[in-house]
Amino acid sequence: MIRSVVFDVGETLLDDSREFGAWADWIGVPRHTFSAVLGAVTAAGRNNAETFQVFRPGFDLEAERRRREEAGVGEQIDESDLYPDVRPALDALRRAGVWVGIAGNQTAKAARLLRDLDLPVDAIATSGEWNVAKPDREFFSKVIEFAPGLPGEILYVGDHRDNDIVPARASGLRPVLIRRGPWGYLWAEDPVVAENAAWAVDNLTDLVGLVAEGQ
Structure with a gap:
């Protein structure tokens, strides 16, 4: 589950x-x-x-x-930066009764900017707020505290083999690689990813379908 x-x-x-x-x-x-x-x-x-x-x-x-x-040219995040499948997928997961969170290696400012987007999620946190960054094992311990369920009932979705997939698996989570961005494409067929990832997906719409099948 x-x-x-x-x-x-x-x-x-x-x-x-x-x-x-x-x-x-x-x-x-x-x-x-x-x-x-x-x-x-x-x-x-x-x-x-x-x-x-x-x-x-x-x-x-x-x-x-x-x-x-x-200098007034600092970090910015707005709706145009979201991939098109993000809002529909997050909303679909929540409607299916799944708890949805965001936790990545970003600044505390990025957390505020993400919250301002009013995404359909239950909680948002960043390494800047937690004072620990991936791939540190403590980051994933905080993910386990953050999200409901046993570690094996929590999916962690990311694009990076070494920051996301391998340490998430080592912490008992179920990691999912998304094939986008330079890292996602580079490591999509990597044997280490194949060994450690529960799934590899091309987009978040596919992830919603897999989660529904796994419920």
Whole structure:
């Protein structure tokens, strides 16, 4: 039985194109160049934050994030950033009696912006609020506290093999890979994903159908 579904944020619910583009503009490199290097970093299995080090060795991500905010070009999330299947899928899951949550590696500000969208979910949290980030095991312990049900009754949906699928499985959750964004496509056929993920889906509409079958 599936009692809860908890979603990652970037490239699971949100198209990160705008934020990646804003970072490229901020550090003064062409957007396509930033995307290409991000892809290379991803393919090498490195943390995407390392992309900045390629362009600016010693780059302090948190300090630069504060500078962006002070300059009035900080993080933004609005309806246009949501993938088209997000609202219908979240709503369908709740109507089916499933508890729905969002918990990802985002700032506390991102949590506020997500709440402002009034999504059909039961709760929202971010690593910035919890003061612990994926893939740390403590993050997934908080997911288990956050969502109703035993760990095996909680799906965790994300696009990242190393941040989402493997640590969620190690914590006893049932992980689901969504094939979108650079990581989702890169690792869609990865044997580690196949070994650890309960399912791999192309979109959230397919996930709703699988959850309904699993009830």
